[in-house]
Amino acid sequence: MATDLKYDYLLIGAGIMGMTIAYELKKAEPDARIAIIEKEQNVAMHASGRNSGVLHAGFYYSPDSMKARFTRDGNKLMKEFCRNNGIKVNECKKVVVAQNEEELKALFELERRGKENGVELYLVNEEELQKIEPNAKTYKYALFSPTTATVDPREVCQVLKNDLLNKGIRFFFNSGYIERNGNNVITKSHIFNARFVINCAGLYADKIARDFGFSDSYTIIPFKGRYLKYSGEVRPVSTNIYPVPNLENPFLGVHYTITSKGDIKIGPTAMPAFWRENYKGLSNFRLNEFLEIIYFEGKLFFRNAFNFRKLAWSEIKKNNKKYFAGLALSLVKSVDASKFDQWLPSGIRAQLLNKESLQLEMDFIVEGDENSLHLLNAVSPAFTCSFALAKFIVQEKLRLGNKVDLTTSLSSTGTI
Template sequence: MKYDIIVIGAGIVGLATALKIKTKKPALKLLVIDKENKLAAHQTGHNSGVIHSGLYYKPGSLKATNCINGYHQLITFCDENGIDYDLCGKIVVATSQEEIPLMHNLLKRGEQNGLTNMKLLKADELKEYEPHVNGLEGIFVPQTGIVDYKVVAQKYAERIKDKGGEIKLGEKVTGIHTESSGSTVTTNIESYKTKLVVNCAGLYSDKVAKFTHQKINVKIIPFRGEYYKLNEDKEGLVKNLIYPVPDPNFPFLGVHFTRMMEGGVEAGPNAVLAFRREGYKKSDINLAELGESLAWPGFQKVAMKYWKTGMGEMYRSFSKAAFTKALQKLLPEIREEDLQPGGAGVRAQACDRNGGLIDDFLILENEYAVNVCNAPSPAATSSLSIGDTVSNLALKRFNN
């Protein structure tokens, strides 16, 4: 079976890329392959559902430009396809004097990224947005919202099929053989010939990249984010979204409260090393994958640098009391008994050999493949914009 382009990975980034390819070049024969039996099975399906505004990201970075562009495209797509969402806004809360200058920097960054109508809030004004919150100052960001990204991904897939694209689930890519005329993608079921491979394999993007790119100087390190849910009788403590001021040195946003599109309120996540790439529970262990993470020189440097932060995150993972204490910084009324175990997600965090946690999108390409090796949060919000970027890289080969 011959194709012009094969996209590996049916998460939201792979599907958005495939949709953009078929929209721009409808005549190209395209196939999306995923090893799971359902769409959006991993990062997309375990996403917290936040539509990010672009507040946090360095102005001019791929993260910032993709988030803001992707945000507008996502809202338009939802409107055109009847997908429910809620632009409820969020507050970012400074709970200590040390966080106030960091929060003011965030406000400036948001303004540089084009966000409008943000409000700087004093302690009493915070209560107007979230009556139960504790903070010295805050920012209200009206552009932030919530959506169910599984529904979005499903709609992307429908549009791909409408445009003549194919999607094959339950097929794991086991190898890619390259030659002058293109590549042969082999799965556990079939082999396919293609002129170009687009790798959007998420948690396994580095391994898939190695099939076409011999020297990959990054490794995906899986970090699990664990959530609690508020008991139903305590959901009224949170109106919408409540975030802390993030640590500028650590690429995670800290524990926060998120009202979910499908109902309920999530609290979390922490960020701990997962003991397998798709390790959603503490008991999920793959010794080979864990050994790869621990042996990677870059991860060893990260562990040395952030060992205190890491120990705190691990402690919270095993101690509900410690997790509750972290949440009480924002919402003092929360008690242990108000929380029940929620879901978990695993973040595919690219880490370079020198200990850099790659904080921006990382795309490696050659004549055979375009490899998306890092698509960090806000990848779901940014998916259609990332899809534009990756599809343009792919389609420049088909302009003749």
């Protein structure tokens, strides 16, 4: 085992956040020695490569949140990166439609948030909606988001990986984190000595953070996201169509997504998973994870925190293709629901749960000190936010030095 691997910065996790932070670090400190360790054989093997590829606009999130600030800027920066590197951006836009008076209240709240967040967003009536997306159906009003787009997340991550390699940043694959020993990070194949460690480990970020004295109040509860692909020859929609979400939880509901290649899919589910990499069958099963997650999901079910019982039951029913496809019918005038007949590979949302309040954390959470920084709850729209959030993290790390408290410093700094 190699023991002489010394770096200025060691990043844990070769997903979109680990790589964009490395990208910004290299711009800020060109001579810095930077390495990224990854337990898999390539980048973006989990959430970063399995997400929808939607570049969100930034109107869902409360104006005082990190998500609100970095989604708008991240959308712009991600598009710039893609265009500078020949990656296709599908400017398919998005509409959010309502079904009744009650949903109109939430729709107007989204409009308010969008305006406060500085997002280009328009409230349109039914006639105006038909000019944007003729097949969309709404009650009185809808929201139109012209800056929403889609990209291929795997392509983005592979191009970014090659860019980092060209800049001299080293990747260590098949090198999963085992433990911390003083200033050393021990993996399956190497021992690293780093001046500063940045934890972007996604599904395991909370566990690694505890080794450094953080994340005591949190645990990750995994939720499985699945999509159904449309197999028909005639495209029923050409714009992303979303329902009005429940603003009390972080899930956006079943919606239509147009991929960067022009395919149409509906989803995702938000099924409670039973271990962290519970993608399919018993693959990657770990008994200790199963017992821990069942314990917390049992508490959520018993106390019915954030209406967990209803959520769990409604998600279980989505395993039935006919039922799942039927949920998307209310968003459009007509579609052959039977053509949504192909399950796409699952993704897992690494959703952070506050163990004390039993509430899902809605925003990104960043903890750290003079030795390390830990990015927790990097869930949607983290892919959209990635370049903007990474730039902020690097700027604040350099500005604050040993006083790393990014959550507090967020409110006292200007826009990126």
